[in-house]
Amino acid sequence: MxxxxxxxxxxxxxxxxxxxxxxxxxxxxxxxxAPARAEVQYPASIGQCLAAKPTLREGVRNQGPCVAAVQAFLGYSYGNGHIDVDGKFGPQTKAAVRNFQRAVGIYDDGVIGPATWRSLQNACTAQGNCDYQYPFPLPF
Structure with a gap:
């Protein structure tokens, strides 16, 4: 028709x-x-971040994987209690970093620089969890 x-x-x-x-x-x-929604990805362990030792601080973008590794590590030690492992370096993470820095006797500026990375390496080595993989259960 x-x-x-x-x-x-x-x-x-x-x-x-x-x-x-x-x-x-x-x-x-x-x-x-439509692009697929990106999933949050975390490094396999804090040990991977120890290789590069990037300076991490509040408000800086594109540092999520190593921030998440540090959040996961600090969340279980040094009187930090629960820390959201979200890869964002906010006030909660800065406070946890400062707690850690005071606990190990280094300058507590809340920035993860060379001295803090050394202390993180010593701490995770002593605890045997440098290879801890978030979000899996702790190895101990």
């Missing part, structure tokens, strides 16, 4: 169907093209 031979109701139904197909096609393309 040609468009000239269709009744008004049939033309409207075809137009609605065509629009629905177009919307579905666009929605399907958008769903396929």
């Amino acid at each position: 040609y468009a000239a031979q269709l009744s008004g109701a049939q033309r409207i139904r075809r137009a609605i169907a065509a629009a629905a197909i177009g919307v579905a096609a666009v929605a399907g393309t958008a769903a396929i093209a």
Whole structure:
């Protein structure tokens, strides 16, 4: 049947169907093209971060994996109680770092620099958990 031979109701139904197909096609393309939501990824252990020893401090972006490793380590020691392991260096993490720094007798500025990395390495070596993998249970 040609468009000239269709009744008004049939033309409207075809137009609605065509629009629905177009919307579905666009929605399907958008769903396929939408980037997958990135999962939070953590390093295998704090030992991996000890190799690079990046300076970590509050408010700096793109330091998440090593921040998460330090959060996981400090969350179980040095009077820090529960620390959210989220890879974000916020006030809670800074306070935990300062607690750790005071406990090991180094300057407590809340920044993880060379001296703090040395102390973290000594502490995790002494505890035997430098290879601890978050979020798995602690090895002891």
